[in-house]
Amino acid sequence: MRHVGLKWVMAAQFAYKHSAIEKKWQKRWRKEKTFSPDIAKAKKPYYNLMMFPYPSAEGMHVGNMYAFTGADIWGRYQRMRGFDVFEPMGLDGFGIHSENYAIRIGEHPTAVSKRTQKRFYEQLERAGGSFDWTRTLETYDPAYYKWTQWVFVQMFKKGLAYRKKAQVNWCPSCKTVLADEQVINEECERCNTKVVDRELEQWFFKITDYADRLLNNLDKIDWSEKVKIAQRNWIGRSQGVLIQFSLAGPVGSSSRSTSSLSAAGTQRDPLRSRHPQDYVEIFGTRPDTIFGTTFLVLAPEHPLSLEISTRGQIQKVKQYIKTSQKKSNEERMAKARGKTGVFTGAYAVNPFNNEKIPIWIADYVLLSYGTGVVMGVPAHDQRDFEFAKKHKLPIREVIRSKGEKWNRKQAFEGEGVLVNSGKFSGLSSREAIEKISNHAQKNRIGQRKVQYHLRDWLISRQRYWGPPIPMIYCEKCAKGGKGEHKGMAGWYPVPEKDLPVKLPHIKNYQPKGAGESPLALDKTWVKVACPECQSVARRETDVSDTFLDSAWYYLRYPNIGKKDDAIPWNRQVTKKWLPVNMYIGGAEHAVLHLMYSRFLAMAFHDWGLIDFEEPFTRFYAHGLLIKDGDKMSKSRGNVVVPDTYIKKHGADTVRSYFMFLGPFDQGGDFRDTGIAGMNRFYGRVWDLVTGTQNLILDNTGDAKATYVRIHQAIKRVTEDMENLRYNRAIAGIMEYVNFLQDMRGKGVPTKGKMRCTEWEEALQTLVKLVAPFAPHIAEELWQSNWGGKKFVSVHLQAWPEFSPELTLELTLEIPVQVNGKLRGTVRLDREQAGSQKAVEKEARKLEGVSRHLKGKKGKKVIFVPERLLNFVVS
RNA sequence: GCCGGGAUGGUGAAACUGGUAGACACGCAUGGUUUAGGACCAUGUGCCGUAAGGUGUGAGGGUUCGAGUCCCUCUCCCGGCACCA
Numbered sequence: 001m002r003h004v005g006l007k008w009v010m011a012a013q014f015a016y017k018h019s020a021i022e023k024k025w026q027k028r029w030r031k032e033k034t035f036s037p038d039i040a041k042a043k044k045p046y047y048n049l050m051m052f053p054y055p056s057a058e059g060m061h062v063g064n065m066y067a068f069t070g071a072d073i074w075g076r077y078q079r080m081r082g083f084d085v086f087e088p089m090g091l092d093g094f095g096i097h098s099e100n101y102a103i104r105i106g107e108h109p110t111a112v113s114k115r116t117q118k119r120f121y122e123q124l125e126r127a128g129g130s131f132d133w134t135r136t137l138e139t140y141d142p143a144y145y146k147w148t149q150w151v152f153v154q155m156f157k158k159g160l161a162y163r164k165k166a167q168v169n170w171c172p173s174c175k176t177v178l179a180d181e182q183v184i185n186e187e188c189e190r191c192n193t194k195v196v197d198r199e200l201e202q203w204f205f206k207i208t209d210y211a212d213r214l215l216n217n218l219d220k221i222d223w224s225e226k227v228k229i230a231q232r233n234w235i236g237r238s239q240g241v242l243i244q245f246s247l248a249g250p251v252g253s254s255s256r257s258t259s260s261l262s263a264a265g266t267q268r269d270p271l272r273s274r275h276p277q278d279y280v281e282i283f284g285t286r287p288d289t290i291f292g293t294t295f296l297v298l299a300p301e302h303p304l305s306l307e308i309s310t311r312g313q314i315q316k317v318k319q320y321i322k323t324s325q326k327k328s329n330e331e332r333m334a335k336a337r338g339k340t341g342v343f344t345g346a347y348a349v350n351p352f353n354n355e356k357i358p359i360w361i362a363d364y365v366l367l368s369y370g371t372g373v374v375m376g377v378p379a380h381d382q383r384d385f386e387f388a389k390k391h392k393l394p395i396r397e398v399i400r401s402k403g404e405k406w407n408r409k410q411a412f413e414g415e416g417v418l419v420n421s422g423k424f425s426g427l428s429s430r431e432a433i434e435k436i437s438n439h440a441q442k443n444r445i446g447q448r449k450v451q452y453h454l455r456d457w458l459i460s461r462q463r464y465w466g467p468p469i470p471m472i473y474c475e476k477c478a479k480g481g482k483g484e485h486k487g488m489a490g491w492y493p494v495p496e497k498d499l500p501v502k503l504p505h506i507k508n509y510q511p512k513g514a515g516e517s518p519l520a521l522d523k524t525w526v527k528v529a530c531p532e533c534q535s536v537a538r539r540e541t542d543v544s545d546t547f548l549d550s551a552w553y554y555l556r557y558p559n560i561g562k563k564d565d566a567i568p569w570n571r572q573v574t575k576k577w578l579p580v581n582m583y584i585g586g587a588e589h590a591v592l593h594l595m596y597s598r599f600l601a602m603a604f605h606d607w608g609l610i611d612f613e614e615p616f617t618r619f620y621a622h623g624l625l626i627k628d629g630d631k632m633s634k635s636r637g638n639v640v641v642p643d644t645y646i647k648k649h650g651a652d653t654v655r656s657y658f659m660f661l662g663p664f665d666q667g668g669d670f671r672d673t674g675i676a677g678m679n680r681f682y683g684r685v686w687d688l689v690t691g692t693q694n695l696i697l698d699n700t701g702d703a704k705a706t707y708v709r710i711h712q713a714i715k716r717v718t719e720d721m722e723n724l725r726y727n728r729a730i731a732g733i734m735e736y737v738n739f740l741q742d743m744r745g746k747g748v749p750t751k752g753k754m755r756c757t758e759w760e761e762a763l764q765t766l767v768k769l770v771a772p773f774a775p776h777i778a779e780e781l782w783q784s785n786w787g788g789k790k791f792v793s794v795h796l797q798a799w800p801e802f803s804p805e806l807t808l809e810l811t812l813e814i815p816v817q818v819n820g821k822l823r824g825t826v827r828l829d830r831e832q833a834g835s836q837k838a839v840e841k842e843a844r845k846l847e848g849v850s851r852h853l854k855g856k857k858g859k860k861v862i863f864v865p866e867r868l869l870n871f872v873v874s
Numbered sequence: 875g876c877c878g879g880g881a882u883g884g885u886g887a888a889a890c891u892g893g894u895a896g897a898c899a900c901g902c903a904u905g906g907u908u909u910a911g912g913a914c915c916a917u918g919u920g921c922c923g924u925a926a927g928g929u930g931u932g933a934g935g936g937u938u939c940g941a942g943u944c945c946c947u948c949u950c951c952c953g954g955c956a957c958c959a
Contacts, residue, residue, distance in 0.1 A: 285958090733898095
């Protein structure tokens with residue numbers, strides 16, 4: 001029987017040649033616009049987006065291809081499910097990453113980007129993505145960044161962009177400031193240089209205004225839980241209270257005279273009668289521990305730290321502030337457990353027990369969080385505990401855990417029952433938090449407060465390769481106190497008709513490091529007429545953060561080609577295509593790109609420009625393809641480019657190989673062993689379809705079994721596709737192919753037109769199932785076997801459907817156990833397999849089973865219909 | 875420290891609501907085909923054992939007729955956050 005099949009195999013050997021078909025179909029698809037949906041008329045729009053790459057000039061590496069392949073397979077699958085899939089591609093090539101590369105190779109970024117663009121798009125097409133090549137965008141294209149600048153202008157107009165002097169993260173190597181999110185372990189995320197603090201005036205976006213919505217909306221969107229958690233952590237909401245501690249004791253050396261002592265707590269309306277310097281305000285999340293406060297600590301940078309210090313201590317305090325400022329962040333971290341500090345000489349009064357407690361200054365307290373002052377509760381906070389031990393401050397227990405005595409070796413940070421807490425003693429921590437907060441609020445000594453870790457988004461970059469921030473500063477207006485917004489006298493946005501503010505060509509574009517962008521070098525460019533008074537003004541010379549480019553690009557894609565309107569998108573198109581149905585990208589952007597994009601969408605929504613708040617309905621984080629256990633990167637020198645593999649084995653093989661490596665959300669380690677195996681598999685698929693069109697299965701039993709297998713295969717692959725479990729889907733297809741090969745061995749070849757319907761259907765199904773993974777092979781096989789006169793791509797064919805009742809096996813194998821140990825199996829018809837009687841009868845006949853039952857007393861028999869039989873004996 | 879995710883053959887990995895652990899591949903071995911190599915085809919392949927059989931999902935305990943899967947304790951690895959009060 002077998003040899004009949006073998007003849008074909010030998011005849012068909014080596015028939016599959018990827019080089020002959022891949023380019024051919026890529027050209028055809030482009031010509032036919034197979035993957036360009038009709039944006040205006042599409043009936044079932046589906047926006048399948050993947051994170052656009054920043055093009056390193058080496059070109060696309062296998063890590064990129066891995067990510068895009070998985071996303072593209074999703075798009076192709078949805079297309080076959082009947083959707084008008086829009087799958088755009090572009091380049092995020094404006095920004096530090098591209099500029100740094102240009103500097104390294106000593107070429108101008110304009111020239112570099114021209115080259116990388118060509119190379120990247122070529123590679124992407126060769127890798128077999130179903131992109132809409134009629135709608136690409138590059139962030140460095142003035143037609144694009146015109147609108148990035150427009151976004152900035154709107155942010156300014158709506159009061160969400162502001163300028164302030166602030167302590168910012170400065171990368172000495174990139175010579176620019178960085179957003180908090182771009183600092184990883186105190187290092188610049190781009191070049192791993194230690195970041196230092198610098199005081200500079202910068203542009204910020206008020207993302208903190210949206211903190212609550214950014215947090216709450218997370219519950220409404222279908223995103224990887226991992227990413228949601230990362231965002232929640234980053235937003236870092238904590239519920240607490242602000243409590244005012246009056247100053248007591250000599251307020252000293254500063255020239256400012258205060259009337260502080262009188263304010264200590266007894267007036268009717270203390271809030272109003274006090275000067276701000278009469279009290280210090282703390283932020284804490286554990287008001288239940290307030291009776292355990294034995295000292296207060298101010299951050300060294302706190303404005304009051306010098307003011308409250310006494311004459312005797314002021315020199316020491318000054319010295320301490322100076323040294324802690326000089327410390328780099330790194331040192332401050334390294335000494336994290338050192339708990340250095342200095343006493344100010346001043347005292348405060350705990351409003352809950354009127355106790356006089358000392359005020360200290362220590363750099364374990366951060367100015368940037370809360371009020372920059374904490375209440376020191378050494379018994380119940382480990383940091384305070386260490387500080388108290390070191391500086392010999394009193395430690396008082398006020399929370400006791402159930403029945404246990406506190407060991408005094410380290411702080412007890414858990415919740416418990418209050419002791420030594422006046423009238424609050426005996427309450428549980430939970431109750432006390434409530435009651436103490438209420439008490440503070442009622443007596444005007446404090447209030448509830450929600451505190452976020454999230455800070456405003458630092459937008460300015462002192463670099464060349466980015467969109468110039470479209471702002472103008474007029475000195476004359478500034479002097480006159482005129483300006484678009486209060487508090488920002490002299491600042492005007494560039495009028496929208498004048499956008500884009502084109503990036504001038506500057507030969508020496510390298511960053512200078514003086515806290516100023518190289519754009520400042522072009523004096524004629526800087527000079528501009530004030531939009532308000534027409535006198536000579538100057539342009540802002542900083543460019544905006546790369547993440548602004550990518551925070552809104554998804555809105556642009558479907559609108560490319562639309563005539564420019566007053567806003568960068570057409571409302572109808574946007575309504576039809578957005579929000580994005582599926583967004584696929586790396587989890588490394590969890591707190592950067594994804595947070596910024598959400599923020600801007602909310603702002604656009606609030607201005608009435610779009611009607612959704614969340615830009616990405618579904619986000620799926622793919623895993624990373626790594627190399628030898630390490631992330632692929634130029635600095636590690638382990639970047640693998642897919643070109644040679646594509647050339648050797650074909651894109652279809654490489655794509656499938658990547659997806660077969662392991663679960664898509666898990667990534668994997670790139671090795672080239674095994675690619676050949678995938679190629680072999682497609683050789684078999686090819687031979688199967690091209691070699692055996694005319695086949696009659698020799699009996700109806702085989703035909704029936706074939707039908708069951710077709711439906712089982714469809715079911716399995718479909719379910720796996722739905723869950724993006726491509727590795728399983730491919731395994732399912734392989735099993736199916738293995739089965740078909742066996743069937744072919746049994747079949748009888750026929751001449752001429754005679755065909756067996758089941759077989760024909762089996763092959764068509766195979767080609768469709770394979771199509772998302774191996775688009776070129778599928779197209780070739782489809783067109784040459786079932787293609788009509790008019791070209792209709794296999795990728796527009798309907799995904800095969802299955803009937804659940806047809807997936808049921810005709811016979812079932814039932815495992816038989818004795819005391820839970822497998823002793824044999826019986827094969828029965830479906831009906832019999834559901835009857836305990838029938839199964840038991842067959843099972844007892846088994847030698848391996850009867851042997852273990854002999855001489856034993858039967859206790860019971862467990863039977864799971866169609867599943868299992870277990871004899872329990874003793 | 876906190877929050878996530880993991881740990882299954884020589885390797886990548888499967889295993890639906892607890893029900894034949896290792897599907898599907900890679901690799902390896904043997905045989906076939908081939909002038910040779912490669913490619914291709916067949917068979918085998920968790921471990922110990924000639925076999926019968928035993929044993930086996932990071933470690934230990936528990937629940938159950940039955941545990942990779944559920945519960946408790948612990949170890950290690952990866953990712954994120956981190957002096958956030």
